[in-house]
Amino acid sequence: MPHTMQAMLINHYGQKQPDRVLVPIPTPGPSDVLVAIHAASINPIDFKTRDGAVRMLLKYQMPLILGSDFAGEIVQVGSRVTRFKIGDAVYGRPRKSRIGTFAEYLAVDQADIAQMPQNLSYPEAAALPLVGLTTYQAFHDMLQLQPNQKILIQAGSGGIGTFAIQLAKLMGAYAATTTSGTNRALVTDLGADQVIDYHQENFTDVLHDYDAVYDTLGGDNLLQAFKIVKPGGAVVSLSGLPDGKFARADGLPLWKQALFSLATRAIRKREKQYHVAYRFLFMKPSGEQLALITQLVEAGEIRPVIDEIVPFADFQQAMDHSEAGHARGKIVVKMQ
Template identity: 60%
Template sequence: MPTTMQAAVIDAYRQPFPTIKQVPRPQVRPHDVLVRIVAASINPIDLKTKDGGLKLLLPYDLPVILGSDFAGTVTAVGSAVTDYAVGDAVFGRVTKDRIGTFAEYIAVDHNAIARMPRNLSFEAAAALPLVGLTSYQALHDIMHLQPGQKVLIQGGSGGIGTIAIQLAKHFGAYVATTTSEDHFDLVQSLGADQSIDYHTTNFADVLADYDAVFDTRGGQTLADAFRIVKPGGQVVSIAGLPNARFGKAYGVAWWKRLAFGLATRQLTRLEKQSHATYTFLFMQPNGAQLTQLAQFVEAGIITPVIDRVVPFDQLNQALAYSQAGQAVGKIILKIGQEA
């Protein structure tokens, strides 16, 4: 068996694009499976990692292979793994300290993966792990969204938005979303009850008394979210800044907690003024939750939305397209062939 593989590597932060080169195949630890990757998806975190925007939270030793989620076939199992076998079709989101799915192979802890939904292709399955887990953990684990509650989901036509709308409707919520008017038909087909064209309308001028906001934009959009939540409501963000409460919960160093607190003083003021709770979501890989998402897919409750599938050798064009922010759903990299 060859000992090397092709992978997309950055050697320095702010490198314009990763370089696809030959690198050693990953070593399999006792609790790992080795997966031959058929497809991977591009996510905003890949661009942030490349540009060094996450160094405070996720300091990587360079060079590093980019990529966070995947679908593929198990080719080897670690000595302590009993729940997967060679030949299993799996999908997953790797742990943040072991990224590297823009490659032909990945070694991943067996607790971070699940068997692929039986009714999805590898490309469609690769579209689900990161956005599915992020949406599930925001809406289910943090918001505890209940039937009849009202939630605003920002960026409804994006990778996370398209899944979050479907999940929120499954949980029985009334869903408003922001997107461009061109995508109203799409988000409404996914279950959105109210669509707001962010080009022409500030959502905070037309919405009020919401139980929760799922923020995917940050900045002023995040600040405006506090204008529409009711007292006791929640604002969950993946694009804002981690606060001191987040730092304490994750046991980060005291000086980082201090930095988080200073950086989020405005958000803390908005929390107090609105009597709402702000949570920065740092999604965690979770194989059990992936299994739940796979069951939702097989039951027809959620369906991944794919913008395009791009060959691995066109990675840089795909990253540039992702950077432009116009993708509807997910951008998928086709890396290997199905068994």
């Protein structure tokens, strides 16, 4: 095995074009496996990390290899690894302190990965970990979504949305979604019960008495979401600001808790006005939950939706395409 690998890294926050460089292959710890990464997908958290938007929540040392989920083959195991062996095809989302999937190799804790679905290719599998775990935790853990409940999934044709529509329908919910008219057929095929073309109409004029909103957009879309949720319902956001409950539970310093509390005044006002709970979701890696997703995929209940697969050499073009926000499903980088 070589001693160095190619990786995409930034040397400082705000570096719009990461550098493709040779760096040492990481050494796995006792509970780690070393994975030869075959494919990795691009996610909004990658832009936020690159631009420094996560600095209030996470501290990274520079230089930093970007990338948040992957699929690949195990080439080395630590002394305490019991769940996997060399040669296993796995996928996962490494914990936030150990990101770096835009590289040829990754050392990752065995608790953060699962066996890859046998009916998927490496690029197909790489499209699932982050969006799958995020949505599973939103629907199962936070919302405890029940059959016949109504949920609005914002941006249904995006990476999160395409997975979320499928999971909502699998859980028996009524799923509405927003997208452009050109993506109506896609989200309908995934199971969406009602499609709102955001170019033609405002979702607040069309929907009412919903049990939940799954917000992937933030900003004014998040504030407007409270209007369509019935009292006792909830808005779960991936793109809003952390609320005080999250800040306290995450053990952030008191000054940061106070800052987030101040920044979310408009949201807290909406909570009281509409009697709707607001929850901020910062997904946690879980090999166990990912194994459940593997079962759903292998049973044909959920499928990845991929906009394009690009070679590692075209990484920057893939990042730019993803950041533009018009991808249908996920953009995947083929590492080898």
